[in-house]
Amino acid sequence: MYIGQIEIVFLIFSPAWIYAIYNFFIYILHKKFSKIQIRKKDLKENPKVVVFYTTKDDFCEEAFLSLVRLNYVNKEIYILDDSENEKIRKIIDEYAIKYNAKVIRRNSRKGFKAGAINNALKYIDKNAKYLLIADADELVPKDFIENLLRYFIDNRIAYVQAKHRAYIEYESNWLKAMKDGVNTHWDYYQNYRNVYGFVPFLGHGAIIDIEKLREVGGMPEFIAEDLALSIKLRNNGYYGIFANDIVAFEKFPENYRAFRKRHKKWIMGNTELLIKMSKDIIFGKMKWFEKIDIYLNIISMFFTIFLIQYTILNIWSLTNFNILLFIITVLTIISPSLPLIKKGIKSIFFNAITYMSIFILTFIYLIKSLIKVDFPVTGDKKKQNDYTLYIDIIFSLIFLILSPLSLIFWITIITPILEKIFTMRYNAKL
Known part of the structure; x- marks a missing residue:
C-alpha cells in the first residue's frame, strides 16, 4: 500500500x-469573506451612460424592457443585433422604434460578441462616460445604473460587476437544483476577490469606464472576451469591483442541451485564454495571488x-x-x-x-x-x-x-x- x-x-x-x-x-472562510465591505460614494453628477443590449436570435422582450424601465435619465440604449432570423430582426426593429433605442447591425460576426461591442463603440456619443453591457436574457432592477456608479470611488476602478441570480421559466427538480448551484457560486466565489483575489468582468451585468476600455484597445475579440478584458485592464493598473449588494437576474439554460452548449462555450473560451494570454497572466503586473486566482478560475x-x-x-x-x-x-x-x-x-x-x-x-x-x-x-x-x-x-x-x-x-x-x-x-x- x-x-x-x-x-x-x-x-x-x-x-x-x-x-x-x-x-x-x-x-470554510465564506462567513469572513461575506462581511467584506466596499466603499461607495454619493452621486453628485449624472454622467452619460450607454447601454448595450447584445443579442443573436435570442431577443427577450422582458429583458429588454427591464433596460427601458431603468430610472437613470442620462442613458442611451443600443441594441447590438447579430440576428440572422428575419422575424426576430423585425421584432427588434419594432421595439427599437417604440422605445427610442438604436439598432446596430454589421455585415459579419467577426470577433463574436466582442466584435459587436467594438463596432458599436464607433457610433456612440463621444461624451459618454460609462458603458452598461446586458445579455439578451438579463433582467436588471430599476436603480441598477446609479447603484453601480456609486462604486466608482477613484480613477483606478475600470468596471463594477453586479451579483446575479438565476431564474427559470418553469419548475423541475433538475432546474431548481441547478439554479441553486449557480446562485451559490455567486454567494461564495466572488466577494472574497475584492480583497484576496482577482475580480473579473463577467461579460454582462456590469458597468465599464469607456475611456479605460478604449485605452486597452477595446474589447479583446476572444470567446471569453470578459476575462481577457479583465486581465488587460489589470495589467494597465486598473481593477474591478464586485458589488455584492446589487443583483441582476440571468436565465439558466432551460434543458440539458442548452446547458451543454453553454459549457462548450466556456471550455473553448478558457482554452483560447490559456493559449493566447498565459504570457499576459504570468508576466503581468498583477499580484501573485491574483494570478493564481485567474488560473483556478480557468481550470x-x-x-x-x-x-x-x-x-x-x-x-x-x-x-x-x-x-x-x-x-x-x-x-x-x-x-x-x-x-x-x-x-x-x-x-x-x-x-x-x-x-x-x-x-x-x-x-x-x-x-x-x-x-x-x-x-x-x-x-x-x-x-x-x-x-x-x-x-x-x-x-x-x-x-x-x-x-x-x-x-x-x-x-x-x-x-x-x-x-x-x-x-x-x-x-x-x-
Whole structure:
C-alpha cells in the first residue's frame, strides 16, 4: 500500500488537488469573506451612460424592457443585433422604434460578441462616460445604473460587476437544483476577490469606464472576451469591483442541451485564454495571488477531465490501493459541492451528476478549440442534431460509472489475485 513514482508525479502536477484545497478554503472562510465591505460614494453628477443590449436570435422582450424601465435619465440604449432570423430582426426593429433605442447591425460576426461591442463603440456619443453591457436574457432592477456608479470611488476602478441570480421559466427538480448551484457560486466565489483575489468582468451585468476600455484597445475579440478584458485592464493598473449588494437576474439554460452548449462555450473560451494570454497572466503586473486566482478560475472548466486521470491511476496501481490517492480524489470531486450542503442532498446530487456527466464533452471541445475557435450562442433556438447529444451522454455516463468501479474492481478482485501470484513467485525463489 504505497504510492509509486508515477502516481507521485500525477499528484504533484495535477491541478485537481489544488482545486480541492481552493474550494475547501472558500467554504470554510465564506462567513469572513461575506462581511467584506466596499466603499461607495454619493452621486453628485449624472454622467452619460450607454447601454448595450447584445443579442443573436435570442431577443427577450422582458429583458429588454427591464433596460427601458431603468430610472437613470442620462442613458442611451443600443441594441447590438447579430440576428440572422428575419422575424426576430423585425421584432427588434419594432421595439427599437417604440422605445427610442438604436439598432446596430454589421455585415459579419467577426470577433463574436466582442466584435459587436467594438463596432458599436464607433457610433456612440463621444461624451459618454460609462458603458452598461446586458445579455439578451438579463433582467436588471430599476436603480441598477446609479447603484453601480456609486462604486466608482477613484480613477483606478475600470468596471463594477453586479451579483446575479438565476431564474427559470418553469419548475423541475433538475432546474431548481441547478439554479441553486449557480446562485451559490455567486454567494461564495466572488466577494472574497475584492480583497484576496482577482475580480473579473463577467461579460454582462456590469458597468465599464469607456475611456479605460478604449485605452486597452477595446474589447479583446476572444470567446471569453470578459476575462481577457479583465486581465488587460489589470495589467494597465486598473481593477474591478464586485458589488455584492446589487443583483441582476440571468436565465439558466432551460434543458440539458442548452446547458451543454453553454459549457462548450466556456471550455473553448478558457482554452483560447490559456493559449493566447498565459504570457499576459504570468508576466503581468498583477499580484501573485491574483494570478493564481485567474488560473483556478480557468481550470475549473476542465475539472471533469480529472475523472480520466483518476481511472488511469487506478488501473496503473494494479496491486496497490493508495488510500491517499483515494482521499484526494473523493475530496476533489465533492469540494465544489460543499456550498450546496444547506440546499440539501437533491441539489448536490443533480449538480454533481450533471457536471461529471459532461467530462467527455469537455475533453472533446478542449481538443477542438486547439484546432478551430467558434462561438456557440447559448440562447440561439436553432435546432441541433440530437444524435451528438445522445453520444455525448452515453459515453459520459459509461466513463462516469467506470471511474469509481475501476477502484472497486482493482481492490476487490485484481489486487488479491496478483498479490497471491507475486507471493507464490517469491516463495518459489526461496
